[in-house]
Amino acid sequence: MKQSRVLKSLSAMAHDTRLEIVRLLVPRGDDGLCAGDIAQTLGVSASGLSFHLSQLEQAGLLTSRKESRHVIYAADRTALGEVISYLLNDCCAGAADVSACMGAKRKANAPAEQA
Numbered sequence: 279m280k281q282s283r284v285l286k287s288l289s290a291m292a293h294d295t296r297l298e299i300v301r302l303l304v305p306r307g308d309d310g311l312c313a314g315d316i317a318q319t320l321g322v323s324a325s326g327l328s329f330h331l332s333q334l335e336q337a338g339l340l341t342s343r344k345e346s347r348h349v350i351y352a353a354d355r356t357a358l359g360e361v362i363s364y365l366l367n368d369c370c371a372g373a374a375d376v377s378a379c380m381g382a383k384r385k386a387n388a389p390a391e392q393a
């Protein structure tokens with residue numbers, strides 16, 4: 279993944295409402311949610327939501343599809359995974375098991391246990 283795409287993705291998520299949208303949509307998988315349900319759940323106006331959804335879609339983090347008269351939005355989990363992998367690649371020195379990498383980081387940063 280190119281650094282410019284990662285920067286665009288991170289920039290798009292660097293807003294509380296947009297991050298909430300991503301967090302709301304990720305567990306819903308490919309089923310996603312219609313815009314009205316997203317707006318209602320997050321308490322965002324339709325016009326505000328439209329702006330935020332557009333930003334996330336342009337960054338490649340969301341997909342949309344038309345169903346009847348509704349537009350359904352879903353998180354592009356592959357794209358999100360690529361962004362996370364890009365960030366962790368250097369941090370974890372290419373370790374295949376990211377959870378092991380994160381566990382090692384936590385242990386290194388943990389306060390020393392008292393004997």
